Amino acid sequence: MKILLINPNSDELVTNSMKLLAASYIEEGISIDCIDIPDAPKFIGSYYDHFLISKGLVNIIKENNDRYDGFIIGCHGDPNLELLKEITVKPLVGIGEVSMKVATLLGDSFSVIMASSDLIPNKKVMINNYGLDRYFNSVRVANVENEKKINEELVEACENAVYLDKSEVLVLGCAAFSGKKSIIERTLNVPVVDGVSISIGVLIGIIKAKLSISKVGRYKLKN
Secondary structure (H helix, E strand, O other): OEEEEEEOOOOHHHHHHHHHHHHOOOEOOEEEEEEEOOOOOOOOOOHHHHHHHHHHHHHHHHHHOOOOOEEEEOOOOOOOHHHHHHOOOOOEEEHHHHHHHHHHHHOOOEEEEEOOHHHHHHHHHHHHHOOOOOOEEEEEEOOOOOHHHHHHHHHHHHHHHHHHOOOOEEEEOOHHHOOOHHHHHOOOOOOEEEHHHHHHHHHHHHHHOOOOOOOOOOOOOOO
């Protein structure tokens, strides 16, 4: 089984953190490659950024379709996810969709911890489109620009989500938070869903079950 984990931005620190997470899933018969898009924005923060990376993502999927058994889009905004599902039969997941849907299996309400308040409206639209309004509780923000204080801000945002917003599950809503799950769990006794990690696990399960994207309707294969 070969999986390609794609960081749609050009931040090498985020790509490296993804590689570390992926390494824990590698075992006999499973390999996971992790790449980014060098000419992409360093942070995917708008629909225009989604447009800028669309060609790069399409090329990656098309060029690697025969080499891999499944793909992961490693941005919580799930940029161009519908487009990418349309051009491949292989299982392809976005860390936003997977993490928030899995959160509904673990508790009655979830909060998303994001890296920028500017993206809150976009996230709410995503949640509505995925039909998760029933479970969605709140968004909290931890600033990723301050590397020295990121852990402190992340824990504080999660504490507010649990103690003030009364959320039962926390979703790390940015790939830059990859690997921070244990830091939060030391403080709070709630499930913390890391989008990259859970997406790897879910995709492995989908591939083992020999499932693929349906091509009889919405994602009918296009040339």
